[in-house]
Amino acid sequence: MRGMIEEITAALGAHGLILRGGFVFPDGEDAPCGASGAQARSVLLVGQAGAAPWPHFLRWRKKQPQAIANPLDTWSRQVIGGVAEAFGARAVSPSDRPYLLFQQWATRAEGLRPSPLGILMHPQYGLWHAYRGALLFEDELPVQAADPAIHLCDNCVDKPCLKSCSVVAYSAEGFAYQACLAHVRGADGEPCRSGGCLDRNACPQGTSYRYPPEVQAFHMASFMR
Template identity: 30%
Template sequence: MSKAQPLPAGFLDEAGLNRQHVFDLAGLPEAVLATLDIQGGERQLILLGHGGRRLWEHIRASGTAGDDPIDDYSIQTIRRWFAQALPEHRYRILYPGPHLIGLQTLGALAGWHRPSPLMIGVDTEWGSWYAYRAVVVADTAFAPSLRQEGSSPCPSCIAPPCIRSCPAHALDDGRFSLEACSRYRLQPDSPCATGCLARQACPVGSEHRYDEAQIRHSYARSLAVIRQYYANEVQAPEQQ
């Protein structure tokens, strides 16, 4: 029996999807499998992400536009990858898409996600400057990836700069307050409207920090969600 080959990742790395993890579906927890709507013949889940600035650089160079150029570019890249490198295999992209996928759960299983005070993942290489970009199920038979070992760098951080740098005091009591963060971001001329000062203060992986355009893009999207949430909250009593 021939030895299973690793995922051919060169195309993905070059395109900016430079984090990959292959899971055998049979080895995933039942709770995770229940969310995936697995179909006949699918044997593996491929988690794709990016670390650092390369993905955004490729998106800008490609001219990808639209409401969510990151998702659009990621989908286009995966389709090209399968067409060129894996034309004999069937696949489905579950995320981005309508499926509710536990990305942080998959990230923890891969060893990518370590807890941080900001309630976002952090690791010793990329800090918080990485993200999950796609979940693909396929009929492939690659060698499953080894879990990335390590621990969160946060517990050993003395006088954490993320806590000290948060003007909303959303971390003062040791637990992240989404309410305090959100309301501060909604204030006129808030310095956190399109970026997180606490996140940017973290020294871990700071050399991989996104450029300002990517930061503004990502935080503008989350700010729009916050505005919609509080608009609905104000309107609700009037609708009763």
């Protein structure tokens, strides 16, 4: 099994993706089903650190119809789905309906906690990472939930991530979605549209993994739609 995990890591790495940890579902947990329809025993999270998948995605995108909806989700599904088929797993996505417990799975797999922006804070990548899918196996793999990771937000006194947005999109009350959306779409939202969320960019952690402006602009355009 350990060899299979290494092979999965290599298969994902060919597309700029990485394994983000995993765990075995405890007996009695209502786990989703695997490839055959039987209940899954293990899950491996798949995602990215920084913008490593971006050039792979762009090469794929050039060959697709321009009107394709949610191209990054579509690309992720194809890549992760191909890996799942090769290794006898079921591929699932954060956008699948009904929604699966991806945030909880990610917390268990890597021991992470949310930042004030809701994005899980990673001790190495900061806020510049993402989960693109998961592989569900009906066998018990040699993986286990991670111990709690260092939570960098605990020692961050200034909290610049809560002070950089002119409409205070993030606060103790949560995310002001409508205010953020109106601002990004409006005349004063150009810095956000072209360079990404000002609050997210203000975080001092993991800056070497920060998405380039064109990647942030792509995600912001998706948000505006």
